[in-house]
Amino acid sequence: MITELQLPSDRFNDTTYSGLKQKNFIYGKNGTGKSTITQTISDSFHDTHDVRIFQGFDSVAENSVLNAISLGKENASIQPQIDQVNLDISELESELIANESRPDNLYARCQAKEKEYKEQDKAIKDNFRSSASELKREHTNLTGVTYDIRNFKNDIESIEKSISCVSLSDTEKEQFQQLINQKEIKIDSKQSFPNIDISRFLKATNEIITTELAKSIILEFSTIEEQNWVRQGLNYHDKGDVCAFCNNPISEQRLDQLNHFFSDNVKKFETRLSHAIELLKIKKDELSKIKVIDPSQFYPVYHEQISVLNTSILELIRKYTNFLDFLIETLEQRKSDLFTTMSEISYKIPDSFESIHEQYGKIYVENKKYGQNLTIKKEEAKNKLRLNLVNIELSGMDYSQEISDLKDLAIEKKRLADELQINKNNLIALRKQKDDLISQTIDESIAAERINKALRSLGNHSFQLVLVSGEQKGQYTIKNIDGSTRDVDTLSTGEKNIVSFLWFLADLDNPSKKTENPQIIIFDDPMNSNDDTTQYLIISYLQDLINNLSETQQLFILTHNIHFYLNVRYDWWRKAHKTKLTLHLKKIDGKSKILPIETQDEDLKTSYDALWTELRWLYQQDKPDFMLNPIRRIFETFSKFNNISPSVLFKNDAEAKKLFDVNSHSIDDLEADLNGKTKEDIISKVSAIFRSNNAQSHFEKYWLVSNEE
Known part of the structure; x- marks a missing residue:
C-alpha cells in the first residue's frame, strides 16, 4: 500500500503528501488537481503495483460498421484505431475505383491520363503510317516496296542516334543520287611518277661552270665570238687547206698553234658541257611527257582530290622545267666562253614527286576499295537520302513538339500510376493492419455476462449486450428489454458510463490480468451528469467495493459531484477510521491545497452546505x-x-x-x-x-x- 505522494510544485502548495490509507476519498472542484493526482499515482507506481484507473467510458467504444460497441479497455482502445483504419480504407477505396460521386478521384485521373496518352500516341502513329505510305509510293527506289511504319520508326531512331545532321543540301542530294546511279569503274594499274634527284644537277652544273682551263699558248682573239668561231673552224680544216672563210692557205705552224690553244682537255671539257646540256634537255623532255591523273579512273567522290593533285603535278612540272632551263642556260653561257670561270649558282630546289606519289597512292587504294564497296556505298546513299526525306516529314508534322507532349503525358501517366500503385500497396497494408488489430481484440463474454446481470436491475431503463459473431472479438449490439436492437449511436453518455463502470469492476477480477503486485483502484470522477437513472447502481457497487476491499487492494475515489460524494460516503464515519482518509482540494492563488477532513463535523453535508x-x-x-x-x-x-x-x-x-x-x-x-x-x-x-x-x-x-x- 502506498502512503505518500510526490506532487508537482506547479499545481500544489505542498509537493509531498503523507498519510494515505487503504480507502481514500478526495473531493475537489474541477481544476483542483484530481486528475493530476491520478496521473501521479499511475506514473509513480505502475512498475510496482497493479494500477487500475476508471475515468469514464474509456472501456466502451462505438463500432459504427457493426452497429455495436467494443467492450473492454483493450477492445475500446483498439476500436478507434480500427475505425480510423476503416476510414482510411474507405478513403483509399474511393480513390482507387470508379466512383460516380468522385468523378475526379485518382482512378479517374489515371484513366483520363491513360486515354489522353493513347490518343496522342495514336495521332503520332497515324502520322507515321501516312508518311511511310507516302514515301513508299513516291520514293520506292529509296524505301523498297515493303516500307511501312516499323521501317519509318527505325529511321527515326537512326536520325535521333545520328551524330551528324541528316538534312542534306541540294548539292549533297545530287551527289548521293549520282552515287546511286554510279556504275563500277574498271581501274587501270597505278600511274608512275619520275624519281629525279635534281639536287645533283645543280651540284654538277656548279662543278662544270667553276672548272678552270689552262691555255697552252697565248693567242690573241679580238672577241669570244671570234675565239669560238676559230675553235669551230678547226673541225673543218687540215694543214695546207685554204681557209673557208678568208681564202688564205693555212700553214702547218698556224694549225699547230691553234691545236695547242684548243688542247685535248678543252675538248674533253667541252664534251662534258655538251653532254650535261643534252642530259638536262632529255630530263626536260621526260618531264613534258608526264601525264596528269585521269579523273575517269576515279569515282566522283575523289574527283576534287584528283583535281587538286593534278594542279600540284602541273605546278611541279613547271618548277622542274624552269629549274632545268636555268641550268641549261647557265651551261650554255659557260660553253660560250670556255676559258672564263663562272661563280657557283644557287636555286631553291623544287620538291620531289615523292609527296605526289604518296597522295596518289593513297587515293588510288581508297578509290579501289570504294569500288569494291560500291554496293554498300550505294545503300548508304539511299539511307541518307531516305533519312533526309523522313526528317522533312517529321518537320511537317511538328514531330519534336508532338513527342515532347507525349513524353510529358508519359511522365504524368507514370506519376499517377505510381501514386495509384502506392495507394494500392497502402490499401493492402491497411487491410493487414486491420486484420492485425482485430486479432488483438479480446473475448469479454464473462464480463458481458456480469454486466447484463447488473443492467437488469435498471428495470424499464434496462438493456442487454448481445455478442456479435465474427473475427473481431468483444463486439456487442444493444438490445432493449423488448428484444429490439438499438442503434449504437443512441446510447447516452450515462449508459455508456454504466457499461464501462460495470466492465471495470468485472475486469478487476479478470484472472488473466492478475499479478503478484498490490492493486491500486482509482475512480476519477466516475459519476457524470447523465447518470440520473444509473447513479444508484454505481453508488451501491462502490459502497460494496469499499466494504469488501481485500488487504492487497487500495482504493482512491476522486469526485467533484457533491451529491455523489454524500451518498457514496453514507456511514463513512461510523467505523474503521484507521483505514479511511478524506481529503478536500481547495484552489488558491493558482495552486491547490490539500485539506484533510478528520471528523464528520468537518465534512460536507449537502451541496447547499x-x-x-x-x-x-x-x-x-x-x-x-x-x-x-x-x-x-x-x-x-x-x-x-x-x-x-x-x-x-x-x-x-x-x-x-x-x-x-x-x-x-x-x-x-x-x-x-x-x-x-x-x-x-x-x-x-x-x-x-x-x-x-x-x-x-x-x-x-x-x-x-x-x-x-
Whole structure:
C-alpha cells in the first residue's frame, strides 16, 4: 500500500503528501488537481503495483460498421484505431475505383491520363503510317516496296542516334543520287611518277661552270665570238687547206698553234658541257611527257582530290622545267666562253614527286576499295537520302513538339500510376493492419455476462449486450428489454458510463490480468451528469467495493459531484477510521491545497452546505473577489427553494442585486467591481439581504455553523 505522494510544485502548495490509507476519498472542484493526482499515482507506481484507473467510458467504444460497441479497455482502445483504419480504407477505396460521386478521384485521373496518352500516341502513329505510305509510293527506289511504319520508326531512331545532321543540301542530294546511279569503274594499274634527284644537277652544273682551263699558248682573239668561231673552224680544216672563210692557205705552224690553244682537255671539257646540256634537255623532255591523273579512273567522290593533285603535278612540272632551263642556260653561257670561270649558282630546289606519289597512292587504294564497296556505298546513299526525306516529314508534322507532349503525358501517366500503385500497396497494408488489430481484440463474454446481470436491475431503463459473431472479438449490439436492437449511436453518455463502470469492476477480477503486485483502484470522477437513472447502481457497487476491499487492494475515489460524494460516503464515519482518509482540494492563488477532513463535523453535508463551507473558507483566506460566486449560488438556491423572485429578494439594495443576482452575471463570473469592499462588507450585505427577507435566522444558522467549523 502506498502512503505518500510526490506532487508537482506547479499545481500544489505542498509537493509531498503523507498519510494515505487503504480507502481514500478526495473531493475537489474541477481544476483542483484530481486528475493530476491520478496521473501521479499511475506514473509513480505502475512498475510496482497493479494500477487500475476508471475515468469514464474509456472501456466502451462505438463500432459504427457493426452497429455495436467494443467492450473492454483493450477492445475500446483498439476500436478507434480500427475505425480510423476503416476510414482510411474507405478513403483509399474511393480513390482507387470508379466512383460516380468522385468523378475526379485518382482512378479517374489515371484513366483520363491513360486515354489522353493513347490518343496522342495514336495521332503520332497515324502520322507515321501516312508518311511511310507516302514515301513508299513516291520514293520506292529509296524505301523498297515493303516500307511501312516499323521501317519509318527505325529511321527515326537512326536520325535521333545520328551524330551528324541528316538534312542534306541540294548539292549533297545530287551527289548521293549520282552515287546511286554510279556504275563500277574498271581501274587501270597505278600511274608512275619520275624519281629525279635534281639536287645533283645543280651540284654538277656548279662543278662544270667553276672548272678552270689552262691555255697552252697565248693567242690573241679580238672577241669570244671570234675565239669560238676559230675553235669551230678547226673541225673543218687540215694543214695546207685554204681557209673557208678568208681564202688564205693555212700553214702547218698556224694549225699547230691553234691545236695547242684548243688542247685535248678543252675538248674533253667541252664534251662534258655538251653532254650535261643534252642530259638536262632529255630530263626536260621526260618531264613534258608526264601525264596528269585521269579523273575517269576515279569515282566522283575523289574527283576534287584528283583535281587538286593534278594542279600540284602541273605546278611541279613547271618548277622542274624552269629549274632545268636555268641550268641549261647557265651551261650554255659557260660553253660560250670556255676559258672564263663562272661563280657557283644557287636555286631553291623544287620538291620531289615523292609527296605526289604518296597522295596518289593513297587515293588510288581508297578509290579501289570504294569500288569494291560500291554496293554498300550505294545503300548508304539511299539511307541518307531516305533519312533526309523522313526528317522533312517529321518537320511537317511538328514531330519534336508532338513527342515532347507525349513524353510529358508519359511522365504524368507514370506519376499517377505510381501514386495509384502506392495507394494500392497502402490499401493492402491497411487491410493487414486491420486484420492485425482485430486479432488483438479480446473475448469479454464473462464480463458481458456480469454486466447484463447488473443492467437488469435498471428495470424499464434496462438493456442487454448481445455478442456479435465474427473475427473481431468483444463486439456487442444493444438490445432493449423488448428484444429490439438499438442503434449504437443512441446510447447516452450515462449508459455508456454504466457499461464501462460495470466492465471495470468485472475486469478487476479478470484472472488473466492478475499479478503478484498490490492493486491500486482509482475512480476519477466516475459519476457524470447523465447518470440520473444509473447513479444508484454505481453508488451501491462502490459502497460494496469499499466494504469488501481485500488487504492487497487500495482504493482512491476522486469526485467533484457533491451529491455523489454524500451518498457514496453514507456511514463513512461510523467505523474503521484507521483505514479511511478524506481529503478536500481547495484552489488558491493558482495552486491547490490539500485539506484533510478528520471528523464528520468537518465534512460536507449537502451541496447547499458545501456552498456555505466554500464561502467560509474563502472568507478565512481573505478572498473577497472569489466570495461572490458561491454567494450568487446561495441566493439562487434560496430564492428557488422559497419561491422568491430576484426582484423581491434584492428590492431594498440595488447594489446587492448588481453584485449577487445570477441573472446579472454568468454563474462563474468571478470578476466584479467591489468598489473597495472588504470581506466583512460583503458578509454584512449578505446578512442584510436575508434580514430584509425575514430570514435572519437562516443566515445565522449557516454562517455561524460555517464559522464554527
